[in-house]
Amino acid sequence: MLHVKDLTRIFGQKAAVDRISFSLDRPGFVGIIGRSGAGKSTFLRMMNRMTDASGGEILFQGRNVLALTGADKRGWQSQCAMIFQQFNLVPRMDVASNVLHGILNRRSTLATMFNLWSEADITRALDILDRLGISEQAPKRAEALSGGQQQRVAIARALMQDPKVILADEPIASLDPMNAQIVMDTLRRIHDEDGRLVIANLHTLDTARRYCDRVIGMRDGRIVFDGTPDQLTTGVARDIYGADASFSESATSTSIDALDRDYAQAMLA
Ligand SMILES: Nc1ncnc2c1ncn2[C@@H]1O[C@H](COP(=O)(O)OP(=O)(O)O)[C@@H](O)[C@H]1O
Ligand SMILES: [Mg+2]
Numbered sequence: 074m075l076h077v078k079d080l081t082r083i084f085g086q087k088a089a090v091d092r093i094s095f096s097l098d099r100p101g102f103v104g105i106i107g108r109s110g111a112g113k114s115t116f117l118r119m120m121n122r123m124t125d126a127s128g129g130e131i132l133f134q135g136r137n138v139l140a141l142t143g144a145d146k147r148g149w150q151s152q153c154a155m156i157f158q159q160f161n162l163v164p165r166m167d168v169a170s171n172v173l174h175g176i177l178n179r180r181s182t183l184a185t186m187f188n189l190w191s192e193a194d195i196t197r198a199l200d201i202l203d204r205l206g207i208s209e210q211a212p213k214r215a216e217a218l219s220g221g222q223q224q225r226v227a228i229a230r231a232l233m234q235d236p237k238v239i240l241a242d243e244p245i246a247s248l249d250p251m252n253a254q255i256v257m258d259t260l261r262r263i264h265d266e267d268g269r270l271v272i273a274n275l276h277t278l279d280t281a282r283r284y285c286d287r288v289i290g291m292r293d294g295r296i297v298f299d300g301t302p303d304q305l306t307t308g309v310a311r312d313i314y315g316a317d318a319s320f321s322e323s324a325t326s327t328s329i330d331a332l333d334r335d336y337a338q339a340m341l342a
Pocket of ligand 2: 113114115242274
């Protein structure tokens with residue numbers, strides 16, 4: 074269903090993404106891991122055409138994604154919803170309106186200016202909030218919610234688009250462990266129940282192991298690992314995160330996670 078072939082993005086002299094190739098034959102739950110600067114975000118942005126590729130191909134259900142223009146490109150972007158580390162909600166706007174903004178590009182400018190949502194759209198937005206367990210937050214301003222709730226609103230906004238693909242760029246990197254778990258459980262449930270393809274850039278190995286069917290490890294723009302969570306051994310982690318990473322011979326998942334947190338902190342700094 075998805076074929077990525079020799080996908081490349083060059084910034085100046087540097088290949089941020091360097092001829093990556095992989096295929097999925099059905100919509101899975103895919104995690105992409107790698108240290109900061111490995112090219113994970115650039116890959117996701119090329120997937121939904123926020124960033125142009127320098128070369129290569131993306132075929133989704135037989136469509137040549139990189140060749141889409143105009144309305145076709147916008148159509149693809151709405152089928153390919155994006156979730157960000159910082160939620161990207163409109164802070165002062167109420168939760169329900171934030172969710173309704175998921176279908177903004179389907180509506181006329183006039184309707185949007187006057188906030189004229191159809192009753193059917195409003196009902197659907199509330200149903201989605203209900204499904205994600207946050208319907209009572211609907212009238213509140215987004216900024217009044219906790220980080221975990223805000224990320225669920227962002228997921229609700231994505232679902233409003235009824236996307237085939239959900240791209241999540243470090244969706245839990247700003248959340249405490251409990252909220253991180255709620256958000257990951259939510260994404261996994263959407264995948265399991267709706268059969269939507271989820272591709273998530275993740276900053277901890279533990280999360281990738283726990284939630285993903287398939288894990289892709291990137292380093293310096295290249296894919297250095299592509300396999301199942303149980304194939305993610307300490308040796309593989311060293312390949313992904315670099316030989317300078319200090320693993321003890323008997324490295325446990327705990328020490329690997331400490332390493333991940335260091336990278337995550339560096340990235341957030
Ligand atoms: N708009 C840009 N202009 C120049 N360089 C960029 C741009 N976006 C990303 N890069 C570079 O591309 C590389 C990969 O970045 P990114 O995809 O953000 O990595 P990751 O998400 O894995 O941290 C980095 O070296 C980064 O500095
Ligand atoms: Mg990134």
